[in-house]
Amino acid sequence: MPSDPSLGVRGRRPARTSGDDRELAILATAERLLAERPLSAVSVDDLARGAGISRPTFYFYFASKDAVLLSLLDRVVAEADAAMTQAEAVTSGASGRPPEVAREAWRRAISAYHDTFRDHRGLTLAWAEARSTNHEVRELWAGVFEGWVQRSAAAIEAERARGAAPPGVPARDLAVALNSMNERVLYATFSGDGPAVAESDVVGVLLGIWLSAIYGSAPAG
Amino acid sequence: MPSDPSLGVRGRRPARTSGDDRELAILATAERLLAERPLSAVSVDDLARGAGISRPTFYFYFASKDAVLLSLLDRVVAEADAAMTQAEAVTSGASGRPPEVAREAWRRAISAYHDTFRDHRGLTLAWAEARSTNHEVRELWAGVFEGWVQRSAAAIEAERARGAAPPGVPARDLAVALNSMNERVLYATFSGDGPAVAESDVVGVLLGIWLSAIYGSAPAG
DNA sequence: CCGTTTCTCAACACCGTGTTGACTCGTTCG
């Protein structure tokens, strides 16, 4: 069995200039162009020319402009997930001093989210734009978001079980609202237009609200 | 001076079928169509035919599809502002018992916001869609949002000055984050896709977070 | 060297937007 190590995932052999290279060139062009202008101002033709091919050839590699975006999003989401998992791991083995350790764990998680999307600002903005018109983008994001909601909800419930946090509204509802807040606030911060929190303060502000919503008690009414 | 009472704001006289009627027909058609499908699935032709005119004639009344949206948005925003002002007025004359009265004031404000946009669900969704591509929509919303942020921030500062709320992060930052949360959470609730809080619980969940962020104290760290 | 697979693109079909220029039809004023 003479298996060729240069065979790609799709079993394609390198031609004059490899097809996989072209695919990567399209992705790279997309990320480059989206860093400087909105998705609606980037046409399929722009992506094709940026990758040194014609528009029909673009369709050999991707079904549409949105498919390119989806592909890029997959990567960034994986990155964010990894960063968040790592943030969790760092503070997981400690059940000693509740306040400082717990606070640090939440801070790291929010920071991981913030850093990842800040590093792909253009993509983040493009994703928000595509979400309103593209079903697949919407579903991908819904899945990712649901994952984060479940993590946060589980963490909140764990704190309540330990007696570190008081009972209150369902943990899941709290998690949905807080994660939604992060999403919108960070988006506003990165997009630059409209009222927003300064980038240097945003993690601190969000953290404060998470902590008081989870640990602080609202006045009885 | 024979002033004709049928003269409109723009001093136009009614022709065969009045131009103002057509303008209203376009607006009504837009709101009707947006209640059943997204903005991207409503063309200028749809609006024109819905109002009983041809596409070029549409452009006699509005510069674009977005201009129609902007016009509708103006109305809804005025409605929301009025509802919120009224909510404020109801509880303004009371400086007696802090906790219950304050809680009720915040609840009414959030509820007003919620009710207004729920009553124009299709429009709310269309606005979010247009915001990503249209500069004017973005600016209109930024202005409205800024107004709400200033109100909330002022109210938070008032509570802090009274000693009812502890100091913390700048009131404006808190206001931006909490208003952003409301926007995103309510949007998710109305849009129906992706993780969301049940509509019957959403005001309560948001209120809880506002109260603990403003009045509750986070653990020192 | 011949067939198959990979890859490429000119030309086309389609749709949505916004514009032009001519035309109707009441109103106004000499």
Add this chain to the structure above:
DNA sequence: CGAACGAGTCAACACGGTGTTGAGAAACGG
């Protein structure tokens, strides 16, 4: 009355973007 005006109307056009077709070249693999 009838010319002039302005509001209102639309067929036809120009344009730009998307996605498809069909006819190839270029590189293996047998």
